[in-house]
Amino acid sequence: MPQTIASPATSELLIKKSRFLAYLHPVPDRAAAQAIVARLRAEHPAAAHVCWALLAGGQSAAVDDGEPGGTAGRPMLDVLRHQDLDGVLAAVVRYYGGVKLGAGGLVRAYTDAVAQALLTAQKVAIVRYAELRCSLPYALEGVLRRELAAAGAQLLEVAHGQDVTLAFRLADSAAPALVARLNEAAGGQLAWRADCESS
Incomplete structure (x- = not known):
C-alpha cells in the first residue's frame, strides 16, 4: 500500500x-x-x-x-x-x-x-476514497444509515424528496463490499446515481 x-x-x-x-x-x-x-x-x-x-x-x-x-x-x-x-x-x-x-x-x-x-x-x-450517491424509499433510510455507520462511511449529504438521496464517502477498497451489502439489504429498491467520483 x-x-x-x-x-x-x-x-x-x-x-x-x-x-x-x-x-x-x-x-x-x-x-x-x-x-x-x-x-x-x-x-x-x-x-x-x-x-x-x-x-x-x-x-x-x-x-x-x-x-x-x-x-x-x-x-x-x-x-x-x-x-x-x-x-x-x-x-x-x-x-x-x-x-x-x-x-x-x-x-x-x-x-x-x-x-x-x-x-x-x-x-x-495513503487511503483513496470513493464518493457514492444513491436514492431509496423512505422505509429503507434507517437500514442504509446503519450499514453506512457499520462500514465507517462518512455521510456527506441527505436530501428528502420523492425518495431519500444519500451521498457518502468511504475508502475505495471498502466500496465494492458495501455496495453489495446495500443492494442485498434494499432488495433491489436502491438506485445508484452516476454522479460519483473517486478521490
Whole structure:
C-alpha cells in the first residue's frame, strides 16, 4: 500500500569533507516540490548542488543539478520507489568539501542521505476514497444509515424528496463490499446515481 510522510524530515551526512543535507517533504505535486527546491536554493546560496527527486500523484522527477548524470536524482528516486512512497519530495543540498567521490561514491552518498532522513520520518498510509450517491424509499433510510455507520462511511449529504438521496464517502477498497451489502439489504429498491467520483 502506498505511503506518504506525515511531516518534513531531515538528515545530515559528512563524507570526505562534503556535507549532504537531506530534506524530505510531503507534497501534492511538482509545483509544490519546485517551490521547496527554490526555497532551499535561497537558504543555501553557497551550496554546490541542490539535487532532488519527486514521486507525487503519478508525477516523478530526478534532478542531478550539475552532479554527473544519474548519480544523485535517480538514486534518490529509487529510494522513494523502494519505500513505496507517494506525495514525497526528497532534496539533498551538497556542500562540496574538495574531495571527489566518484560516481559510485556519489550514488551511495545521495542514497544514504535520503535513507537516513526516512528513518526519522513518520510514514502514513495513503487511503483513496470513493464518493457514492444513491436514492431509496423512505422505509429503507434507517437500514442504509446503519450499514453506512457499520462500514465507517462518512455521510456527506441527505436530501428528502420523492425518495431519500444519500451521498457518502468511504475508502475505495471498502466500496465494492458495501455496495453489495446495500443492494442485498434494499432488495433491489436502491438506485445508484452516476454522479460519483473517486478521490
